[in-house]
Amino acid sequence: MLKISSIRSFLESTLFFWVGLTLIITLAGDSLVLPDWLQVIGRSHPILLHFPIVLLLMGLLFFWIPGIDKKSEIREIGEISFLAGCNFAGITVLAGLILAQEEYAGEILTWHKWGGLVVFAGCILLYFFRSLNPNFIRLCSVALALAIIATGHWGAGLTHGEDFLLAPIQSDNMEIIPLAEAEIFDDVVQPILQAKCISCHKEGKIKGELRMDYLEGLQKGGKSGPFVVAGDFEKSLLTQRINLPEDDKKHMPPKNKAQLTDEELLILNEWVASGASFDQKLVTLPAKNELYQLASVKFEGNKIYSFKSADAEAIAKLNTSFRSVQALFPESPALDVSYFGISAFQPNSLADLQTIKNQIVRFSMDKMPLAGIDLSFLRDFAHLEELHLNFADLDSDQLKVISGLDKLEILSLSGNPLNEASLENLAKMNSLKKLYLWQTGLSQQDQMRIINALPTTEIEFGFDGKGIIYELNSPVITQKTSIYQDSLELKVTHPIKTAEIRYTLDGTEPDSISSPVFTAPIFVKNTGKLIAKAYAKDWIGSKTTEAIFIHSGISPSGFSLLSEPNSKYRASGAATLFDLQKAEASNHGQKWLGFQDAPMELEVSFDGESNPKEISLSLLYNEAAHIFPPAKVVIQGLENGKWKVLASQTPTVTAKPLPARSELLNLELESTGYEKLKVTLTPLPHLPKWHPNAGSKGWAFVDEVIFNE
C-alpha cells in the first residue's frame, strides 16, 4: 500500500520540476517557440485553473483551525491538499504561460501573469515554511488568498471582458444624446461592438489579431483582412463574418456567445453599405437611408434639458383632477402642465406651480377662464418653450407679460381678441417658431404687419369662412307618428338658429319668397306630405326635406291576402298592412311585405256605413336593392258578383338609383258602395337598362294600406 509519506515526498519533488520549467518559460519570453501539441496544454489553462484555486484555498483554511498543531491527522489532510494545490498551481501557471503566447497581450495579461507567478511562488514558500510562528503563517495565508482572488479576477477579465463581474450592479450612466448630435460610429455602431465583440477583440485578448477597443485597431484590421471597406460587403471582415450562418466556424460572434439581434445586424450592415464612416453625424445621412431610420429611433425627440428634475412627490401632489403635470418622458426633467375642466378652475391653484417653475417646458391653459388674472407668474417659468392660451378671455393688459418670455418657441393665442398693443408685444418675439392667431380679430393689414415683423415664425391665422358660401343642411321634421287618427302636430327645426324654414303641404317645392315661413307647429288633418327647406344669409338654400303624414281614416271590417308575399319578406302577413305602424325605410327586413314573383292581391270589405274613396299605399323604394315603384296598381270593386276596375296607376320607373326611401301612392275612387275592394300591386317585371342587374325581376315593398272617406 502506498504510504502517505511517500505521496507527500513525491509531490514535493514534482514541485521543483514545475518551478524549473516555469523559470525557463518566463525568462525565455518572446523567443519561445512552441510545438502545436503544447498549445493543447496551453488551452487547458481555463480548466486547470479551478484545481489550484480550490485546493489552495482549502489548504489555507486548515491553518485557521484552532489547535490544529495538536491534531496531526487533520493537519496532514490540510497539508496534503495544500501541497496538491501547489502542484496544480505549477501546472496551471505553465499552461497559462503557453496560452499567453497565443493572441493575448496587454496590461491585464501582465497583471494576471505576474499574479499567477506570485501565487505559485507564495504557495511554495508557505508550504515549506509552514511550521513558523502560527500567527505569521495565518497572516501570510490571508495575503495568499487575496493574491489568488486577484489573479482569478484578472483572468476572468481576460476571458469575459473587463467589468464583467460587476457590470450587473453598476448603474448604466447612459447619457441621452439628442438626434442632432448623434454620431454614426460613436453612438450607433460602437455600442453594438462594445456589447457583442470587444470582449474578445481588445487589449489583452486580441482574437484574430483584431482589436476593436480603439479606433486605430479597427482601422488597422485583423489577421484575415481589413475590418471594414466602405461599401464592400465581401472585403469587409465585419460584414463577411456576421453574415455567415451561425453554424459556420468563422461566424461572429462565435457560437454560444451572445449573438447580434436582427436590428444590430441590420445596423452594422447598413453602416458598411453607407460608407462605414467613423466621424459622421447621423443627421447628415439622407432621411431615406435605412441606417438613419434604424438609428434615429434611439435618439429622436429626446431633447436634453440641463436643469434638475423636480421633486417626484411635489409633482404627484400637483396632479389633480383639473391639472395634469407630466414629464415629457420618464427620465426627462422637463414638465408638461395642462389645465382641464372650466368649471373646476381655481385661479389660486396657479400659485402651486412655483415649486416646479424651473421645470415647466410646456404649459397649456386652453379655454380656461383667465379674465382678469395676473399672468406675470409665467415669467417665473425659466424654461417655458410652449404656451397655449386659446380662448382664455385674455385682454391686452394681461398679454403684456408674454413679451418677456424669451425662450418661448410655440405660442397659441387663438380665440383671444388682440389689439394694437398686444400686436406690438408679439412683434418683438423673434424667438417664436410657431404662432397661432386664429379668431383674434386681426385685420388683413395687422396680419401682414405681424408676418413682416416675424419673418422666421410660422404664423397660422386659420379659417374665417368669409366669402365662402356653402349649402345649408336640410331642416329636420319631427312628428310623433306618420299615421294618425284625428290631427297631427308637425315641427320643423334647423340647427342654425338664424336659418329661416319655408314649407309647403301641397307637394310642391318651397321657395324663399312665397312659401310660408315655419314659425310654430303645424297641425294637419289629412293625408299628405310636408316639404321644407331652410334659407339663411351667407348660405345657399338647403335641399328639401319631406315627411309623409297619413290620416288613418277608416279601418276595414275584413281583409285577406290572396297572394302570399315572398317567404323572406312577409312581416306579420296581411295584418301588417293595417297595423297603422309606419315602418322605417332603412329596415326592409322585418316590417315590410315584399313581392317579386307574383303581384299582391288584397281583398278588403267594409261595413255598410263606411264609404272609402281614397286609398293610400305606403311603399318602399330602394333601387340598389332592386326595390322599385310597382309596374301597376289597380283597384277593383265587387258589384253584383263582378269585379270592376275603379282606378289604376302606372308609376314612372325611376331613372337612377336613389337612397332608400318611403313614398305614398294615392288613388282616388270615383264611386263608392262596393261589397268588396281588391288592390292589385304588380312588381316591376324587368329592371331598367341602367340597373346593374337589368332585366331581372324587381321587387315591390308595401307596409300600409290606408282607406279614407
Next chain:
Amino acid sequence: MEKEILEEGLNHNRRKFLSRLSLGVGSLALGSLLVPDLFSGKSEAEEAMMNALPHFAPKAKRVIYLFQNGAPSQLESFDYKPLLNKRMGEELPESIRGTQRLTGMTAGQSSFPLVGSNYKFDQYGESRAWISEVFPHTAGIVDDICIVKSMHTDAINHDPALTFFQTGAQVGNRPSMGSWLSYGLGSENSNLPAFSVLLSRGRGNGQGVYSKLWSNGFLDATHQGVQFSNSEDPVLYLKDPESMSRPERRKMIDQIAAMNELSMKQFNDPEITAKVKQYEMAYRMQTAVPEMTDVSKEPESIIKLYGPDCLVPGTYAANCLLARKLSESGVRFVQLYHQGWDQHGNLPNEMRLQAEDVDQASAALITDLKQRGLLDETLVIWGGEFGRTNYCQGKILVDNYGRDHHPRAFSIWMAGGGVKSGMVYGETDEFGYNITENPVHVHDFQATVLHLMGIDHERMTYKHLGRRYRLTDVSGKVVKDLIA
C-alpha cells in the same frame, strides 16, 4: 434492543429528513425571491415597464381615428389608375391577380372585368397628390396630410379586418388600440375617459360596428372605450336620477366611498379602490361631459368649416367637432366609426354620398386642430379596414359598377402628431392591384402609431393566461419614412 436500534435509526432518519427538508424549503424560499411574479398576479417587470412609459419623448399626445367602416375604395379616392379607364371591361390579367383569394361574393364570377374610376382625378398641393373630385376638401388640406397608398392587411371580410385593425388580431377578445394607449399612457384629463368612441352612419351600404371593437380585452375595465351617443344622454347612466340634487349626489358618493373604505380595510382588495375612483370619475364627468357636447359657443366660422351638419348630433360632422373638443380636453384616443362604405354595387352613386358626408368634416378637423396649434401633437388617421378590387363586382355599366373587398393594397391618410405632411407614401402597380413600393402592413401601421405616441410596440406588453401580449402581436415594424 434490535427494535430500539431500528427506532433510533428511524428517528434519526426522520430528524435528518426534516432538518434537510427545512433547508430545502429555505432554499426554495430564497430562490423564489428571484421569481418576483411567482405569487403575485402582476409581475414586477410589468410594473417597471409601465413606469417607463412613454419609452421616449412622444411626438403625438393624442389620437383621433376617423375609421371609415366598410372599406372606401382607394381607386375612387387616392390611388389614381388611368389604366383601368383605358382598359375598361378588359379581363384582369392572371399575372396580376396571381393566387389572390377572393371573397365568396365574387369568387364565382366567370369574368373579372377591369373598371376605372367614374370620378375625375386631379393633382393638388405641393405634393401633387392625386385626389378624386368627390374629396374636394381633403384636396384642400393635402399638404397637411400624408397619404399611404401601400397599406395591406391579412383579412378579407369586414369583421375580422376591422378587428385586426383595431386590436392587432382577427379574432375578438384583445384590447383595442385605444385601450392599449389608455393602459400605457393613462388619461391626461381625469375628468374624461381616456378612450372615447363616436358612431355615425352614412348613406351607403353599411356594415355593423360592435362594442367588441372598443373592448378592453384582458386589460382592466377602466381602459374600455366609452361610447358617446347622440341621444339626450351622451354618456349612458351618467345623469343623476330625477329630483336628485348635486349636493345630494356628492353626499351619496362620499357615503359609498366611506363604506368601500371599510371593506378595503377588511379585504385589502385593490379592486375596491378602483371602484371608488370610478365613482369619483363619473361624478366629475357629470360636469365635464355637458361642457364637451355643448356646441353653442363655437364661433360661426367653425360651423362653416365643418359644415352645418356639425350641429346635428350623430352626424359624422358633429362627431368630428366633438372629437376635436374631446381631444383638446385631453382625451387620449377618440375613435370615430362612420358606416356605409361597402360599395359592392352602385359605387359611383353611393360613394359620392359617403364622401359628401365625410370629406368636409375630416378636412375641417385638420384645419381646426391646426389653427389651435394642436395639430402637431394630435395624430389624425383616416381610413378603412381594406380596399376594393380593381375589377367589377356584378355587371359593369358605363356609370355604374361595384367593387369587392381587396386586402392587398389600399389607401389611408394620416396627419399631424409627428407624421410627415404633404407626402404620398408607397405605390401600387398600374392596375392598382398589388403594392410595388414600400408596403405597410396593419401591424407596421400600429407600431408606427405607438411609436408616435412615444411607445416601443415591442416593449408595451401585458401578461395574460401565461403569455405576453402586445398590440402588434408578433410582428410590426415602425415605418420611419412616415415620421417627420
